[in-house]
Amino acid sequence: MTALDYRRPDTGYDTDVLVVGTGPTGATCALALATYGVDVRVATKWNWLANSPRAHITNQRTLEVLRDLGVEEEATSVATPWNLMGDTLFTTSLAGHEVARLRTWGTGEHRIGDYLQGSPCPLLDIPQTYMEPVLVKNAAARGADIAFNTEYLSHQQDADGVTSHLRDRLTGHEYTVRSRYLVGADGARSRIVEELGLPIEGTMGRAGTIYTRFKANLTKYVEHRPSILHWIMTPGAGYGEIGMGTFRAIRPWTEWIAGWGYDIDGPEPDLSPEAVLPRIREMIGDPDVDVDIHNVTTWQINQAWATQYSSGRVFCGGDAVHRHPPSSGLGSNTSIQDAFNLAWKLAYVLKGWAEPPLLESYSQERAPVGRQVVARANQSRVDYGPINEAFRTTGKADPVAAGLAKLAAPGDEGVAAREALAAAIEFKNTEFNAQGTELNQRYTSTAVVPASEPEIWDRDPGLHLQATTRPGAKVPHVWLVDKTGHKLSTLDVTGKGRFSLVTGLAGTAWAAAVDKLDLPFLDAVIIGAPDTADRYHDWFRARQIDEAGAILVRPDGYVAWRQTNAVRDGEEAFHQLTTALTAVLGTSH
Numbered sequence: 001m002t003a004l005d006y007r008r009p010d011t012g013y014d015t016d017v018l019v020v021g022t023g024p025t026g027a028t029c030a031l032a033l034a035t036y037g038v039d040v041r042v043a044t045k046w047n048w049l050a051n052s053p054r055a056h057i058t059n060q061r062t063l064e065v066l067r068d069l070g071v072e073e074e075a076t077s078v079a080t081p082w083n084l085m086g087d088t089l090f091t092t093s094l095a096g097h098e099v100a101r102l103r104t105w106g107t108g109e110h111r112i113g114d115y116l117q118g119s120p121c122p123l124l125d126i127p128q129t130y131m132e133p134v135l136v137k138n139a140a141a142r143g144a145d146i147a148f149n150t151e152y153l154s155h156q157q158d159a160d161g162v163t164s165h166l167r168d169r170l171t172g173h174e175y176t177v178r179s180r181y182l183v184g185a186d187g188a189r190s191r192i193v194e195e196l197g198l199p200i201e202g203t204m205g206r207a208g209t210i211y212t213r214f215k216a217n218l219t220k221y222v223e224h225r226p227s228i229l230h231w232i233m234t235p236g237a238g239y240g241e242i243g244m245g246t247f248r249a250i251r252p253w254t255e256w257i258a259g260w261g262y263d264i265d266g267p268e269p270d271l272s273p274e275a276v277l278p279r280i281r282e283m284i285g286d287p288d289v290d291v292d293i294h295n296v297t298t299w300q301i302n303q304a305w306a307t308q309y310s311s312g313r314v315f316c317g318g319d320a321v322h323r324h325p326p327s328s329g330l331g332s333n334t335s336i337q338d339a340f341n342l343a344w345k346l347a348y349v350l351k352g353w354a355e356p357p358l359l360e361s362y363s364q365e366r367a368p369v370g371r372q373v374v375a376r377a378n379q380s381r382v383d384y385g386p387i388n389e390a391f392r393t394t395g396k397a398d399p400v401a402a403g404l405a406k407l408a409a410p411g412d413e414g415v416a417a418r419e420a421l422a423a424a425i426e427f428k429n430t431e432f433n434a435q436g437t438e439l440n441q442r443y444t445s446t447a448v449v450p451a452s453e454p455e456i457w458d459r460d461p462g463l464h465l466q467a468t469t470r471p472g473a474k475v476p477h478v479w480l481v482d483k484t485g486h487k488l489s490t491l492d493v494t495g496k497g498r499f500s501l502v503t504g505l506a507g508t509a510w511a512a513a514v515d516k517l518d519l520p521f522l523d524a525v526i527i528g529a530p531d532t533a534d535r536y537h538d539w540f541r542a543r544q545i546d547e548a549g550a551i552l553v554r555p556d557g558y559v560a561w562r563q564t565n566a567v568r569d570g571e572e573a574f575h576q577l578t579t580a581l582t583a584v585l586g587t588s589h
Contacts, residue, residue, distance in 0.1 A: 015041040015145070016350050018164055018179040020152045020192060022049055024128070024335040025318030026185030027135035031069055032343030034142035036497045038350055041177065042136075042144055043166055045151040049136060052213070052297070053127030053250045053257070056228070057105070057329025059438045061474070063121030064557065065340045068495045072121065075134050079124035082107065084226040084252055088432065090387065090425070092233055092400050093285025094221040094247065099233060099391060099407065100425045101225070104432035105329075111433050118439060118465040119477050120489035125228045127250055128332060152191065155182055157313045181346055182314045185339070188302065190320035196311040202304035202374065204323065207240055207381075208264040209301065211257050212276050213294040218284065219253045226252065231384075232283040233391060235399055239263065241381050243388040245283050258283060264300060271296040301325045301381070305374045309363040315342055322370035327380035328431045330373045333438070338366050344497060344555035345447070348585065353521050355586030361447035369441055376462075380431040386424035390417055430462055439465045443472040447554070447584050449561040469544045469551050471559045475502070478538035483530040490539065493525050493532055494553040499560070500525045501577065504547035506566065509573035516574055521555075522581075552580055560584045 017033055019026045022044040033040040058079065066072040086107035090100040105123045106115035115122070140146050153165040153174070162182040167174045184192030193200070222230070230247045237245025240261025248257040258280045262269045269275075273293050281287055302323035309321050318335035342362045348354035396402035406417050430437075440461050444450065448471045455470060467476035475494055479487045494500040498521050503510040505528040514524040525532060527539050534540055545551060548566035550573070551559055561580040567573045582588055 012178060013161060013180055014177045015039050015179050017041070017181045017183060017346055018043065018162070018177050019183040019185060020044075020164075021185035021187060021318070021320075022046075022132060022136055022146070023185060023187060023318060024055065024131065024135070024332040025320075025339045026183065027132055027139060028065070028069075028336045028339035029183050029185060029317070029343050030144040030146070031071070031135050031139040031142070032340060032497075033347060034139050034144040035069055036344065036347040037143075038343075038347050040139075040144045041179070042139070042146045043150040043152055043164075043177075044146075044148055045169060047149050049132040050128040052295075053129050055131075055326065055332030055335075056125050056127045056248070056250075057326075057333070058124045058126045058131070059329065059333045060115065060119035060121050060123060060435070061439055061441075062333045062336050063124065064119060064477075064491055065336055067121060067491065068340075068557065069138075071134055071138050074138070075126055075131065076124060078130040078134065079126045080228065080249070080252055082122040082124060085123060085125050085228045086432075087225040088227040089225060089230040090233060090244075091230065092404070093283055094218060094230065094232070095285030096400075097404055099403075100387075100421060102425050102428055102432060104227065104229070106433055106435060108433070111435070114435055114465065117477075118435060118467065120479075120491060125249075131332070152186060154195065155192070155314065157182070162313050180313065180350065183342070183346075184314060184316040184320055185318050185335075186320055188319040188323045190316060192314065193306065193316050193320045196314055196316070198306045198308050198311065198316060198321070200304050200306050202302070202323075204302045204304050205264065205300040206303055207301035208262045208269075208298060209240075209259055209325075210262050210269055210271065210276075210296065210298050211259045212280060212296045213250070213255075213257050214280065215255055215292040215294065216284070216289050217254050218247075218256065218289065221284070221286075222249070222253050233388075233400070233403070234282055236260075236279050236282050238388075242384045244384065245279075247283065262298070269298065271298070301378070303374055303378045305367075305371045307367055307371075309338075309367055309370075310359070315346075315359070315362060317342060317366070321367070322374050324374040324377040325381060327377045328373075328434065328437070330377055330437070334369065334373045337369075340556055341366055347497065348521070348555075353519075353585065353587065357586050358447060358584075361443075361445035364445035365443040365447070368444075372437075376431075376434075376437055383427060383431065386427065387421065390421035390424050434462050435465045436461045436463050439474065441474070442470075443558055445472075447560065448472045448558070449580055449583050451562075467542060469542070469559055469562055471561055473559055474557050475551070475553045475559055476542045478534075478542050479536060480527070480539065481533045481535040483533075488532075491557060495555055495557045497521075497555050498523055499555060499581075500553040502527065502551040502553055503549065504528055504543075506546075506548035507550060509548070509567050509570045510550045510577070512570050513574040513577045517578065517581075519581075525553075550577070552577070552584075554584075 317338035
C-alpha cells in the first residue's frame with residue numbers, strides 16, 4: 001500500500017508528514033517514510049546539505065538501519081573503511097615520540113570477533129557531508145518532496161493535524177503547509193522544541209573547542225598506523241578536560257580537522273591563520289609540511305537532554321533533544337536511530353495499521369537512550385584525565401620531555417607511571433570499544449510486551465554486546481543460508497517496514513496463525529526453510545526459545561513479544577499472536 005492508495009485528494013492535507021531539517025534525523029526520517037509509502041515533505045532553510053564534516057563515526061547499528069533502508073552499499077562507497085579507523089595514537093606529535101596506542105572501534109585482535117559476531121555490518125567513518133547526500137538523494141528518489149531555502153517559522157496543531165508556517169528565503173513568500181504530523185529535526189537550537197516547551201535538563205555551553213579544517217599530506221606519518229583520530233599531547237593544545245589536541249582525518253590522509261580546547265570564560269580566542277597555524281605545526285611536529293587552512297570555527301560542549309520528545313502531533317529528534325560533544329561517536333548514530341524508531345510508527349498509524357497511542361512509545365523508548373548518550377559522551381571527555389596524570393609533570397621547562405623521561409625511568413616512579421598509563425588507556429575502551437553502548441539498547445514501552453523475568457548481564461553492558469531475543473532488545477544477528485547457498489542475516493529476513501513472526505520448522509501453528517490473520521504488514525519467517533536455513537546452527541544457539549516458540553520482531557528490528565515455549569495448537573497460537581499485536585499496535589485484528 002502506498003501513500004496515494006490511502007490518501008484522498010479532498011483530505012485538506014498538503015502532506016502526511018512535514019519534516020523540518022535535513023540533518024541525520026530529518027534525512028533518515030524522510031527516507032524511511034518515503035520507503036514505507038508515506039507522503040512526506042522536508043523543509044530546510046539552507047540551500048544544500050551539511051557544509052562541514054561534523055559527525056562521522058557510523059556504528060554497526062546505524063549501518064544496520066541503512067542496510068534495512070537499502071542504502072548501505074551506497075553509504076559504504078563514500079566511507080573510510082573500518083580497517084583504517086582504529087590504530088589510534090597518543091603521541092607528542094605525529095612526527096614525535098609516541099606515548100601509547102589503542103586499537104579502537106573494534107579493530108583490535110581482542111575485540112574484532114565480538115564485532116563480527118554481533119552484526120552483519122562493520123563500523124565506517126562517513127563524514128556528515130557525505131552521509132546526508134546519500135540519505136536525501138534516496139529519499140527524494142522514493143518520493144519525498146525536499147524544499148531547500150525554506151525556513152520554518154512556527155506551527156499550530158489541533159486534533160486533526162498541524163499547520164506550519166514557512167518562508168521561501170529566495171522570494172520572501174510566506175505560506176502554510178497542512179500535515180497530519182510534524183517532525184522537528186531542526187538541531188540543537190531547535191525552534192520547535194522551544195515552541196512545544198519540551199523539558200530540557202542539563203547544561204548548555206559548559207566548555208569550548210576550536211576546530212580548524214585544513215589540508216595537508218600527512219601520509220608518511222599515519223599510513224602505517226591508520227586511524228581516524230589521533231591524540232596530541234603538547235602544551236599548546238593542552239587546555240580543558242581532555243587536555244590534549246586531536247587530529248581527525250576527514251579523508252585519508254590529506255584532509256583533516258585539528259581541535260583543542262579554549263577557555264569560554266576568557267577573552268575571545270584568536271582564530272586567525274597566524275595564530276592557528278603554529279599550533280597545527282606543533283601538533284604535526286614537522287615544520288616543512290604544507291598546511292592549507294580551510295576554515296576555523298568554535299563550538300561549545302553541551303550536556304543537555306529532553307525528557308519528553310513529543311507533544312500531540314509534533315515529534316522531535318536528534319540534536320534537538322540530545323545535545324552533547326562528539327566523544328564516543330554517538331551523535332549522528334543516535335539521531336539516525338531516533339528517526340528509524342519514529343518513522344515506522346508514523347507509517348503504521350497513517351495507514352490505519354495501528355492506533356495513535358503507538359506514537360507515545362517513541363518518547364518512551366528514545367528519551368532514555370538520549371539521556372544515556374549525553375552522559376556517556378561527556379564522561380568520555382572526563383576520562384582522559386588519568387592519561388594526562390600518568391604523563392604530565394609539574395614545574396618543568398619542557399613538560400613533553402619531562403613526561404617522556406618519567407615514562408622511561410627505570411625506577412619505581414617509572415614503573416608506577418607506566419602502570420598508571422596502561423590502566424588509563426585500558427579504561428578508554430569505554431569510549432572507543434563500547435559495542436554494548438552501541439547495540440545493547442533496551443526498550444521499555446507500550447510497544448513492547450515485557451518478559452516476566454529480569455535480564456541478567458553476563459559482562460559489562462557498556463563494553464560487550466549481549467545478544468538476546470528478549471522483548472525490547474534488537475533481534476540477534478546470525479548468518480543463515482538461502483537456497484542458492486548464499487549467506488544472509490537474520491536482520492535481512494526481518495524488518496523492511498514489516499512485522500515478522502520468527503519461528504522454526506516445528507512452528508507450524510504460528511505459520512498458520514499468520515496465514516489466518518492475513519495482515520498486509522505481517523510475515524512468518526520460518527528458520528530452517530530453504531531460504532532461511534540454519535546451516536551453522538547459530539540461530540539454534542541464539543534463539544532462546546523452543547523451536548515451536550515464536551518471536552515477534554517489529555519493523556525496526558526490535559523484539560516486541562516472544563513465546564519461549566512450544567505451542568502446537570493452532571487456535572492457541574492464533575490467540576497469543578493476536579493478543580500480542582493488539583497490545584503493541586492497539587488495534588484488533
